[in-house]
Amino acid sequence: MASVAVIDKTGKKVDTITLNEKIFDGKVNQALLHQTITMYLANKRQGSAKVKMCSEVRGGGRKPWRQKGTGRARAGSIRSPLWRGGGVTFGPEPKDWHYQLPKKMKRLALLSSLNAKFKEEAIVVIDSIGLESHKTKELTETLKRIKLSTAKIAIVPSKSDDNIKRAASNIKKAQLIRVEDVNAYELLVNDKLLIEKSALEKIEKDLTSVVSKTVKTKRTKSA
Numbered sequence: 739m740a741s742v743a744v745i746d747k748t749g750k751k752v753d754t755i756t757l758n759e760k761i762f763d764g765k766v767n768q769a770l771l772h773q774t775i776t777m778y779l780a781n782k783r784q785g786s787a788k789v790k791m792c793s794e795v796r797g798g799g800r801k802p803w804r805q806k807g808t809g810r811a812r813a814g815s816i817r818s819p820l821w822r823g824g825g826v827t828f829g830p831e832p833k834d835w836h837y838q839l840p841k842k843m844k845r846l847a848l849l850s851s852l853n854a855k856f857k858e859e860a861i862v863v864i865d866s867i868g869l870e871s872h873k874t875k876e877l878t879e880t881l882k883r884i885k886l887s888t889a890k891i892a893i894v895p896s897k898s899d900d901n902i903k904r905a906a907s908n909i910k911k912a913q914l915i916r917v918e919d920v921n922a923y924e925l926l927v928n929d930k931l932l933i934e935k936s937a938l939e940k941i942e943k944d945l946t947s948v949v950s951k952t953v954k955t956k957r958t959k960s961a
Contacts, residue, residue, distance in 0.1 A: 774847035778923035792825030
């Protein structure tokens with residue numbers, strides 16, 4: 739069975755926990771991770787690019803000159819796409835790129851990302867991240883002690899804490915994630931995962947039900 743050390747805020751090992759073998763089975767579904775990451779990136783797009791079409795540009799209501807007899811090319815509006823200051827032909831319009839994968843797929847992708855991080859030895863389990871104050875200095879010193887001050891890191895406490903939230907907001911390479919919001923994208927985009935022991939146990943509990951249902955489905959199909 740896989741196990742991982744639990745450290746305190748000084749970096750000293752205080753415990754060892756055995757990981758759930760149903761969750762940390764070493765399997766990483768690359769195809770599913772690709773689908774999931776693509777979805778998260780698409781959902782981050784604003785889709786706000788916009789240019790004005792010919793009918794949206796101000797002015798140009800009057801025909802610049804008569805149709806014939808001037809020796810110049812025919813023109814109906816000074817806001818034609820051919821003219822400087824005119825509209826844009828086939829330009830970008832606001833678009834909603836948002837879409838969702840099934841909830842089960844996102845959870846299985848989270849499972850794969852946890853296994854990927856475990857293989858890289860990038861998961862650091864701490865007994866408690868609790869801070870006495872909201873000052874960034876206290877959290878920075880803690881990260882230095884556990885040798886995570888230079889890494890791009892995802893911090894996952896077991897519950898919301900205003901002190902941690904305010905302290906982490908000033909650290910450029912640190913990203914605070916609620917345990918309920920942990921997803922495959924946030925794990926993979928960061929180099930290290932600093933997670934409280936109770937938060938890891940909660941994630942394992944949530945994913946165990948998904949794994950159990952998947953196994954039952956496979957057995958039913960094979961039968």
